[in-house]
Amino acid sequence: MIFENSLSFAQQQDRQDELSVFRDKFHFPIINDQRVLYFTGNSLGLAPKSAKEYVNAEMDEWAKWGVEGHFEAKNPWVSYHEILTPASAELVGANESEVVCMNSLTTNLHLLFVSFYQPSQHRYKIISEAKMFPSDRYLLETQVKHHGFSPDDAIIEVAPREGEHLIREEDILAAIDNHKDELALVFLGGVNYFTGQLFDMEKLTQAAHDVGALAGFDLAHAVGNVPLQLHDWHVDFAAWCTYKYLNGSAGNVGGIFVHDKHGNNTELPRFGGWWGHNKERRFLMENTFEPMSGAEGWQLSNVPIMGMAVLKSSLDIFQAAGIENLRAKSLQLTAYLEFVFNDIVSQFSNIELEIITPTEPEKRGCQLSVKLVGTDKSFFKALTEAGVIADFREPDVVRLAPTPLYNSFEDVYLFGQTLKSLLAGWQDE
Numbered sequence: 001m002i003f004e005n006s007l008s009f010a011q012q013q014d015r016q017d018e019l020s021v022f023r024d025k026f027h028f029p030i031i032n033d034q035r036v037l038y039f040t041g042n043s044l045g046l047a048p049k050s051a052k053e054y055v056n057a058e059m060d061e062w063a064k065w066g067v068e069g070h071f072e073a074k075n076p077w078v079s080y081h082e083i084l085t086p087a088s089a090e091l092v093g094a095n096e097s098e099v100v101c102m103n104s105l106t107t108n109l110h111l112l113f114v115s116f117y118q119p120s121q122h123r124y125k126i127i128s129e130a131k132m133f134p135s136d137r138y139l140l141e142t143q144v145k146h147h148g149f150s151p152d153d154a155i156i157e158v159a160p161r162e163g164e165h166l167i168r169e170e171d172i173l174a175a176i177d178n179h180k181d182e183l184a185l186v187f188l189g190g191v192n193y194f195t196g197q198l199f200d201m202e203k204l205t206q207a208a209h210d211v212g213a214l215a216g217f218d219l220a221h222a223v224g225n226v227p228l229q230l231h232d233w234h235v236d237f238a239a240w241c242t243y244k245y246l247n248g249s250a251g252n253v254g255g256i257f258v259h260d261k262h263g264n265n266t267e268l269p270r271f272g273g274w275w276g277h278n279k280e281r282r283f284l285m286e287n288t289f290e291p292m293s294g295a296e297g298w299q300l301s302n303v304p305i306m307g308m309a310v311l312k313s314s315l316d317i318f319q320a321a322g323i324e325n326l327r328a329k330s331l332q333l334t335a336y337l338e339f340v341f342n343d344i345v346s347q348f349s350n351i352e353l354e355i356i357t358p359t360e361p362e363k364r365g366c367q368l369s370v371k372l373v374g375t376d377k378s379f380f381k382a383l384t385e386a387g388v389i390a391d392f393r394e395p396d397v398v399r400l401a402p403t404p405l406y407n408s409f410e411d412v413y414l415f416g417q418t419l420k421s422l423l424a425g426w427q428d429e
């Protein structure tokens, strides 16, 4: 498509956009009497207007039934997590038996590592990307130490080459090959949180399997952003949070995927809790743990109904929109942001702003990461003051994520205008 950096073009795109109706289903923050330009769905998604109704419905059930709500509520609490499964399975491309919502992301990854990182003296290494999200890095560090290995030896980080920002997949494949006899696991972010780079999860999973290792992914930045086919890609396990693109509210429950080839193996080591126990016999209070088959067999505790009610409100919106439709819009919207950004930035020479996210649409989701070369964090602060909610990651990157669910082409155009006036008045200190 030929883009134009004009209001009329942007508004024309919005009129043709069948997903534009979903924008009105979310609350946009109003800060200093100004409705902000919100590009931070990759950090905390916006509040669905319907969430209150979903929560109030459960508050009413609680008032009406007390403890009996576990069985008598319209959506009985004892099985409430099950109503989140169909939409979650659709988003990650899984069978319903392969998915469950529970706990939070880092907790879930540790629980999955109990089952899927069982190193031996000879096979104990983990390949991951350099500069992982800190929580994932702490996960790897403490897991390898827990098994008596040294992080320096056991964690193989694949970094961008000198002078580059992105990790070349060929370098990950080479690392897999180099360490093939000692490799236990390949563990990566499906979409890198810092650069927005989308990895070929199918290819990397295949490469891990070819050398006898397993493959797992942190999908915090992938779920609800790009379509996934975890089952068909033969991914062994994955986990995600629901408060970023999924708009599930801050700190809400996460989700896990366990491929059926493992999920149905109830002999697989794991940590147990009563919610993962055979649900027909859960309330018999027996002594011996008998895991359910499927991802549900990794659950520990009964579930937080209020949080899950919020998540349900958002997943219902996702199902109505459809992840393939969202991706189709997202490809256009992100390309439009790239176009507008480059168009404005090329008019100025007082500052160097560089997009480090891959330029190929199939190698990224909706996030564009901008490196502030000729300036510092004060530029980001000025952007915030001008009504753009983006985020800053140390040392020098601003992340902008136009989400297809609630961002418009007009948002992108207006962002460009804000950027333009900021650059026009910008003086190096």
Ligand SMILES: *Cc1c(COP(=O)(O)O)cnc(C)c1O
Pocket (backbone or CB within 6 Å): 104, 105, 106, 107, 133, 135, 136, 189, 193, 218, 220, 221, 241
């Ligand atoms: C957001 C994010 C997390 C956050 O983990 P929590 O356990 O939900 O606090 C972890 N890893 C990645 C890659 C993330 O993007």
